[in-house]
Amino acid sequence: MSPLLEVDNLRVSFRTDEGVVQAVDGVSFTVEPGEVVAIVGESGSGKSVTAMTLMGLTRGVNAKFEGRAMFEGYDLVTLPDVDMRKVRGAGIAMVFQDPMSSLNPVQRIGKQIVEQIRTHDPEMSKAQALDRAIEMMERVGIPRPRDRARSFPHEFSGGMRQRVMIAMALSNSPKLLIADEPTTALDVTIQAQILDELRRLRETTDSGIILVTHDLGVVADIADRVVVMYAGRVVEQGTLDEIFYDPQHPYTWGLLGSITRVDSDRSERLPAIAGLPPSLLAPPEGCHFRPRCPHAFERCTEVPELTSRLSDAPQHLDRCWLEPERKRKLRQVGDRIGLASEEAEIS
Amino acid sequence: MGRFIVRRVISLIGVLIAITILVFALFQFLPHPELQLAGRFASPATLAHIRHQWGFDRPIYIRYVDTMKLIFTGKVISYDQQLNVDHELVQRLPATISLAVGAGIIWLSTGILFGLISAWRAGRWSDRALTVLSMIGVSMPVFFLGASLSYYIGDKLQFLPASDYVSIGSNPWEWLKHMIMPWFALSVLFIGVYSRVLRSTILDTINDDYVRTARAKGLSERQVMIRHVLRNSMIPIVSLFGLDFASVIGGGAILTESVFNLQGAGQFAATSVQQLDIPPVMVITIFGASAVVIIGALVDVVYAMLDPRIRL
Amino acid sequence: MTTSATGTELEAGAWTPDHAPGEELPPGIGPYRLALRRLRRNYVALAFGALFLVIVILCILAPVYSHIAHMGPNDENVDQATNAVGLPIGPTWKLSHFFLGADSVGRDVAVRLLYGGRNSLIVGALATLITIVLATVLGILAGYFRGPIDGLISRAFELIWAFPIYLLGIVLGLVLGLSGLDLGIVKIGGNSLLIPALIIGVITTPYVGKPIRGQVLGLREREFIDAARQQGLSHVQIMFSEILPNVTSTIIVFIPLVLANAILTEAGLSYLGAGVRPPNPSWGNMIGDGIHLLPAAVHTMLVPGIMLTLCVLGINVFGDGVRDALDPRAKIRIEH
Numbered sequence: 001m002s003p004l005l006e007v008d009n010l011r012v013s014f015r016t017d018e019g020v021v022q023a024v025d026g027v028s029f030t031v032e033p034g035e036v037v038a039i040v041g042e043s044g045s046g047k048s049v050t051a052m053t054l055m056g057l058t059r060g061v062n063a064k065f066e067g068r069a070m071f072e073g074y075d076l077v078t079l080p081d082v083d084m085r086k087v088r089g090a091g092i093a094m095v096f097q098d099p100m101s102s103l104n105p106v107q108r109i110g111k112q113i114v115e116q117i118r119t120h121d122p123e124m125s126k127a128q129a130l131d132r133a134i135e136m137m138e139r140v141g142i143p144r145p146r147d148r149a150r151s152f153p154h155e156f157s158g159g160m161r162q163r164v165m166i167a168m169a170l171s172n173s174p175k176l177l178i179a180d181e182p183t184t185a186l187d188v189t190i191q192a193q194i195l196d197e198l199r200r201l202r203e204t205t206d207s208g209i210i211l212v213t214h215d216l217g218v219v220a221d222i223a224d225r226v227v228v229m230y231a232g233r234v235v236e237q238g239t240l241d242e243i244f245y246d247p248q249h250p251y252t253w254g255l256l257g258s259i260t261r262v263d264s265d266r267s268e269r270l271p272a273i274a275g276l277p278p279s280l281l282a283p284p285e286g287c288h289f290r291p292r293c294p295h296a297f298e299r300c301t302e303v304p305e306l307t308s309r310l311s312d313a314p315q316h317l318d319r320c321w322l323e324p325e326r327k328r329k330l331r332q333v334g335d336r337i338g339l340a341s342e343e344a345e346i347s
Numbered sequence: 348m349g350r351f352i353v354r355r356v357i358s359l360i361g362v363l364i365a366i367t368i369l370v371f372a373l374f375q376f377l378p379h380p381e382l383q384l385a386g387r388f389a390s391p392a393t394l395a396h397i398r399h400q401w402g403f404d405r406p407i408y409i410r411y412v413d414t415m416k417l418i419f420t421g422k423v424i425s426y427d428q429q430l431n432v433d434h435e436l437v438q439r440l441p442a443t444i445s446l447a448v449g450a451g452i453i454w455l456s457t458g459i460l461f462g463l464i465s466a467w468r469a470g471r472w473s474d475r476a477l478t479v480l481s482m483i484g485v486s487m488p489v490f491f492l493g494a495s496l497s498y499y500i501g502d503k504l505q506f507l508p509a510s511d512y513v514s515i516g517s518n519p520w521e522w523l524k525h526m527i528m529p530w531f532a533l534s535v536l537f538i539g540v541y542s543r544v545l546r547s548t549i550l551d552t553i554n555d556d557y558v559r560t561a562r563a564k565g566l567s568e569r570q571v572m573i574r575h576v577l578r579n580s581m582i583p584i585v586s587l588f589g590l591d592f593a594s595v596i597g598g599g600a601i602l603t604e605s606v607f608n609l610q611g612a613g614q615f616a617a618t619s620v621q622q623l624d625i626p627p628v629m630v631i632t633i634f635g636a637s638a639v640v641i642i643g644a645l646v647d648v649v650y651a652m653l654d655p656r657i658r659l
Numbered sequence: 660m661t662t663s664a665t666g667t668e669l670e671a672g673a674w675t676p677d678h679a680p681g682e683e684l685p686p687g688i689g690p691y692r693l694a695l696r697r698l699r700r701n702y703v704a705l706a707f708g709a710l711f712l713v714i715v716i717l718c719i720l721a722p723v724y725s726h727i728a729h730m731g732p733n734d735e736n737v738d739q740a741t742n743a744v745g746l747p748i749g750p751t752w753k754l755s756h757f758f759l760g761a762d763s764v765g766r767d768v769a770v771r772l773l774y775g776g777r778n779s780l781i782v783g784a785l786a787t788l789i790t791i792v793l794a795t796v797l798g799i800l801a802g803y804f805r806g807p808i809d810g811l812i813s814r815a816f817e818l819i820w821a822f823p824i825y826l827l828g829i830v831l832g833l834v835l836g837l838s839g840l841d842l843g844i845v846k847i848g849g850n851s852l853l854i855p856a857l858i859i860g861v862i863t864t865p866y867v868g869k870p871i872r873g874q875v876l877g878l879r880e881r882e883f884i885d886a887a888r889q890q891g892l893s894h895v896q897i898m899f900s901e902i903l904p905n906v907t908s909t910i911i912v913f914i915p916l917v918l919a920n921a922i923l924t925e926a927g928l929s930y931l932g933a934g935v936r937p938p939n940p941s942w943g944n945m946i947g948d949g950i951h952l953l954p955a956a957v958h959t960m961l962v963p964g965i966m967l968t969l970c971v972l973g974i975n976v977f978g979d980g981v982r983d984a985l986d987p988r989a990k991i992r993i994e995h
Binding site for chain 2: 814817818821822823824825826827829830831832834919923926927930931932933943946947949950953954957960961964967968969971972975976979
């Protein structure tokens with residue numbers, strides 16, 4: 001089966017008053033139909049830029065792009081604006097982080113969904129488009145959709161608003177749905193409901209989903225494959241099991257180690273990765289994670305190649321010079337995986 | 348929406364009543380109010396008449412009712428200027444309305460136009476030039492600008508008449524010629540403010556998340572601009588215009604009318620003040636403030652129609 | 660679930676940097692220090708601020724100039740001051756003798772300009788002080804306590820705001836100018852500068868009070884207020900230590916706006932005869948006198964008019980710079 005999306009060495013840089021920022025530095029991954037690919041990283045990692053570049057939303061005079069992103073035979077990176085617009089909202093649709101500010105506050109919900117439908121099918125009558133919008137709202141679990149279509153965004157709760165965004169995104173049956181931190185602005189119980197929606201989407205259609213997040217709990221819940229990004233680069237990517245049970249990069253160890261567990265000793269301090277992400281204006285030489293990595297050695301001043309270092313898992317890629325054997329030892333902190341730091345555990 | 352209107356009307360009535368009470372109270376502070384009302388050449392007979400008419404021989408709340416009756420039934424007389432205040436007002440209103448409406452149309456359209464240009468060309472030469480112009484416009488007192496225009500264009504160059512008012516009924520062309528400079532003088536300040544408000548609202552809105560969503564839906568840049576950015580940016584301008592127009596009608600036109608000798612209602616108030624002639628000042632204040640409040644309420648209703656968030 | 664790191668948001672496209680390229684920002688730099696840095700790099704705003712300062716200093720030095728010109732602000736010297744046609748002379752450009760010409764009763768325009776400036780600036784500054792203090796106090800009280808207190812204050816705001824400023828100003832100027840203000844403990848003469856300052860100050864209060872009230876209403880909803888209450892802080896303590904610091908930046912932005920507006924309003928009121936009363940000069944009544952002489956002796960109108968415009972322009976441009984420094988907007992922002 002040919003992949004829905006094939007991203008090949010995508011690089012995005014921005015020119016600012018203070019210099020050139022390489023926001024995305026060589027990202028490659030694929031999304032198969034019916035697959036959920038999670039892009040994980042903290043703020044500044046480049047994950048949102050990657051997602052938005054796939055929709056062409058980062059284009060501007062100060063932006064430069066390299067690499068390709070093949071979707072249905074077209075390269076999204078170089079696709080002209082006129083054609084890009086036909087893809088946006090139809091072939092690929094996006095759900096954003098904050099549903100309150102992502103919806104026009106002075107327009108009724110129904111009208112906003114109808115707008116997306118009629119942009120891609122101008123022949124459709126308003127009445128038909130409204131019917132379709134109501135159908136979508138029903139599908140995502142909004143009660144009394146015909147009445148609520150006349151409501152304004154501020155009349156909905158946060159969770160409902162996000163469902164509206166999802167309904168809107170799905171209204172043209174996109175082949176690929178990109179969700180940028182869809183649950184970050186919502187509380188945990190609503191988060192579960194939204195994830196259920198996404199899961200249902202995956203089960204009932206062939207659509208692929210790209211889920212951009214910093215929350216590993218969400219990733220564990222729903223992702224098939226994971227791409228871990230740090231300071232603009234992919235530092236590790238593989239299947240969910242590979243990442244969670246056999247992580248190959250110290251940054252991933254740090255992420256996994258910082259998850260609080262129900263069964264952990266209460267007197268332990270919450271582990272966190274020491275230090276801050278680098279400024280992309282003047283990134284560290286070689287591996288970007290080197291300044292914060294307790295296991296760094298001389299070779300780390302040379303940029304590690306993104307490749308598989310495991311003979312039995314050729315799709316599991318990482319960017320770390322350490323030998324796989326050393327990695328297995330180093331990542332064990334106590335009885336779990338983590339990133340060793342100066343602090344000893346207090347028991 | 349209906350409930351909002353009802354609430355607004357009730358609030359409006361309350362404020363109108365409060366205005367009358369406030370003005371009434373203010374004038375009680377004057378030393379010897381009945382003397383002031385009777386004017387300079389008061390005879391004992393006039394004084395007695397006033398005392399009775401305005402209720403000076405009654406308790407204060409009855410005095411209030413009497414005073415209001417006089418004002419609202421058009422019986423207030425200015426003895427100094429020998430005229431019925433309400434009649435005089437009605438005669439002078441066309442000049443004031445010509446000034447306000449004409450200037451309003453000019454400053455709204457020009458302000459929006461400049462605001463759009465400034466936003467579109469943000470950071471470039473034309474934007475900076477417009478910003479400089481609007482800064483100067485906002486810093487100049489309107490009567491100074493008016494007087495300068497009147498002198499240089501009216502007296503020296505004789506392009507346009509330097510002063511006075513010609514009613515539109517008697518000679519539309521002359522009316523226009525006489526109004527151009529007053530319109531310009533009054534508009535300059537507002538054009539400056541509006542273009543900058545619109546510019547900054549547009550530049551803020553462009554960065555809003557829902558604009559990003561609109562693009563993600565596949566809308567063309569033009570559709571995004573018109574349906575989302577501009578439509579939302581206009582809302583504060585509407586509210587602003589309503590309030591400014593109301594305040595011009597209510598009395599902001601005083602300075603311009605005086606400089607250009609338009610003999611409007613505002614100038615009537617100004618000359619009455621200078622002559623210390625109380626009755627017209629009292630009446631104009633009440634009517635002027637009421638006009639402001641009523642138009643303000645209308646503006647609120649229009650604003651609520653445009654921005655449903657405030658109907659709560 | 661998340662790592663400890665804080666994100667850096669990248670801004671693409673043209674945007675005003677907070678510091679010179681390569682310069683490191685020291686940690687813990689507060690928003691006001693940051694604003695000051697931005698302001699320092701805004702040369703246009705600084706230049707106009709300097710213009711305003713120069714005008715203020717000149718006006719403060721009015722007595723010094725009066726000495727140089729050998730004339731007080733109310734001294735009339737009709738013989739020396741009229742030309743052959745009987746009109747007041749125009750600028751002689753001689754510092755010691757009618758530098759900027761004379762007015763219709765033979766007074767030195769330049770000297771009156773500086774003394775008038777003093778009065779205009781004093782009224783403006785006093786009015787601004789009154790507005791800011793009243794608006795802050797009332798706005799915070801209304802927004803914090805809500806309920807009936809808010810109802811009362813908001814109605815008062817609405818009432819004052821409903822009055823077109825010149826009508827109310829004229830009325831008050833007339834009434835108070837005639838009778839002065841006698842509150843028992845405090846007596847202010849009808850001629851005092853405090854009268855127009857008070858009038859302008861009170862009338863402008865709703866303009867600042869309403870936004871402050873709005874902001875406090877929003878702050879009120881935030882949890883840190885409940886937290887402070889729970890800690891046992893009294894209402895007054897909370898208003899001072901939690902609310903006031905948060906509205907400070909709003910206040911700072913309003914100060915130049917209110918000052919410029921106050922000076923212009925004083926000019927208008929004085930022109931109409933309801934502001935600074937003659938023979939005390941103010942830029943407003945000087946322009947008024949000049950207008951009455953038109954079309955002769957244009958300088959009597961132009962000189963105070965241009966001075967006033969320059970002064971207000973200086974405040975406005977500088978004020979704009981302050982506003983930009985406190986709240987810069989990047990043209991494009993991309994979050995990772």
